Amino acid sequence: MKHFLDIAEISRESLIELLDMTANMAEINRRPVPKVPALRGKVVATVFFEDSTRTRISFDTAAKRLSADVMGFAASASSINKGESIRDTIETLEAIGVDAFVIRHKTGGVPATVTKWSDASIINAGDGANQHPTQALLDSYTIREHFGGQDLTGLRISIVGDVRHSRVARSDIQAFTKLGAAVTIVGPSTLLPSDMTGWPVEVCNEFDSVIGESDVIYMLRLQRERMNSAFVPSLDEYAQRFGLDKSRAKRMRAGSIVMHPGPMNRGVEMCVDPAEIPNSLILRQVTNGVSARMAVLFKLLGAGGIPEDEG
Amino acid sequence: MVEVFSAQDVVKSITRIAHEILERNADGAAPVLIGVQSGGTWIAQAIKEALDRIKSDNGILCGAIDAGMHRDDIGMRPVLTAHSSSIPVDLSGATVILVDDVLFTGRTVRAALEALNEYGRPRCVQLAVLVDRGHRELPIRPDFVGKNIPTKATDEVSVSADGVFVEAR
CATH class of the missing domain: 3.40.50.1370 (Aspartate/ornithine carbamoyltransferase)
Structure with missing residues (x-):
């Protein structure tokens, strides 16, 4: 090819x-x-x-x-x-x-x-x-580089946020699962794809329930430029439920990492300065x-x- | 497939090359052994071990160079899975012994010489190979040779610690 x-x-x-x-x-x-x-x-x-x-x-x-x-x-x-x-x-x-x-x-x-x-x-x-296949390659590489090993077998990866509009999520899910990781997608139902038949993922609507169990928290950008109707009631409410803030960052599992494809919406999905959390691999990506x-x-x-x- | 060199011959040659390297570089700083990825790396390591047996605390370092990105036939043939370079010191002013398993057309050595330049300007580079099978296409000659083996250009030569084998194609 x-x-x-x-x-x-x-x-x-x-x-x-x-x-x-x-x-x-x-x-x-x-x-x-x-x-x-x-x-x-x-x-x-x-x-x-x-x-x-x-x-x-x-x-x-x-x-x-x-x-x-x-x-x-x-x-x-x-x-x-x-x-x-x-x-x-x-x-x-x-x-x-x-x-x-x-x-x-x-x-x-x-x-x-x-x-x-x-x-x-x-x-x-x-x-x-x-x-967005090269993003999936660099994300898989960044995770493998951090955790070691030949592939991503045994890792639990949560992809959080606007999966519906996200090409990054689609490519990442395929790559991560091919490499042996277990992937959970997390977000409000309005921001998950309407048809997910055949997606090899678990679905969860509560960020707090996956935060302590994930090896990788992959935050997605809320894609406001692609939203032609009301997908979230308000940005504040979205940040409350699905934003990564200090308190959630503290509850992350020891040794786990935070990733984001960029550009970040500070105050929306990223409510904490990544420079302040030691386990952010965002610039490494x-x-x-x-x-x-x-x-x-x-x-x-x-x-x-x-x-x-x-x- | 014909065995032209036994496992024991390989050990003997490596030991002899180690002695020759010491003799040739008796005065001056300890040389740096650099194996060409991937066939040359284990031989560089084996020469280093032989040198350590002859003279411990010799200060000789061992590294590896990947010449793949400097080849002149990129796009003309499938490329093997990637290998990394690991160069233990700045090569500026160093005596480098480039080590490979088989010397054939000389094109890999040319690529490796070019790749080495990115790590500094060595004082000199000497070439050690376990097998010289002839058919050079570039003006390159080895300084240390395990064995000269006459081959046809189409023959396939494989080298490992088990010996050297030639298969006619």
Whole structure:
């Protein structure tokens, strides 16, 4: 497979291989000169139709540390504003010469559709409420790095908050369960997906009942920009029931960790300064994001792709 | 599959290489052994153990270098699972003994030399290999050789502590 679109398409073995590759890239990032010539001459285009800070910069950095050239593209400063279609945009960039497109779009399925128009490798950097596979890879790596071992077997992970609108949650749930963790999703019914048939998770509506039993508390961002109707009565009430505050942080199990994909809504789901809790891995996630994206870029452009899941 | 080198021969060669390394580097600081991932790392470790037996407290360190990201055939062949580099000291001014199992085209050594540069500028780099099978494609020669084995370019050579085996393809 020359694309990286969806965690569902990736076998457990390939996932573990990507985690091992991420560890290797992390070692490169700790070197005095964190740059290798592996992808010299390759061109990576980051095509973001939706705003982003960390994912875009992270891919940019990852590509540069592998010596690829980066073509930046932001929809807000492009001919998209003159009415150019996604397809024409992709074909135009490809005519200039691109080996991999890193694509983010507010609609699910756009990166998969682009594979039909382009011969380049397509990497999904987040599509609507569908998938964010590199986030799942960096999250799995961050957890494995902290707890040790080959996979996540035996760990209890609670994903808290706006699961309904979250592509991070969808990718994370697939990755974490493939790697052997037990996942509970926690949130008000209005913020859980209406149809969860086939989701390998437990569901809970009370944050307080999982807080002392989880090895990982994964806080999701309340996605106010995607909410077209009233999903929560008020932000205060949401923070009361599902926000991570000091008292909840204190009740966490010894040795457990807090994660968040960013950007954080302080005072909503994060009611405590992560700098004040010793077990926050939120910035570690950002650091590891570069290594994880280097692993994906190298697998696709330098190592012949990722084997497809036949199981 | 033909055995060209027994387990005992491997031990003997490693011990001989250790003596040669000491002789060659008698004056000057202790060299740093760096095994090329993944085949060279156990040999570097074995040479280090042999050196410790000959002379304890020799101050010789042992590390590993992954040359995978510096290869010139990236994208042309499947890449093996990743390995990490671990370099115990700043290599600036050090004498480095690069260690690998088989010397063939010389391309891995070239990549490893380039990867080493990122850890400093060594005073000099010497190359130790257990097997030199010929067919060089680059101007690279070893300083210490366990055994020269004539092969066809298509042969497959496998090396472990159990010995060296050649399989015709």
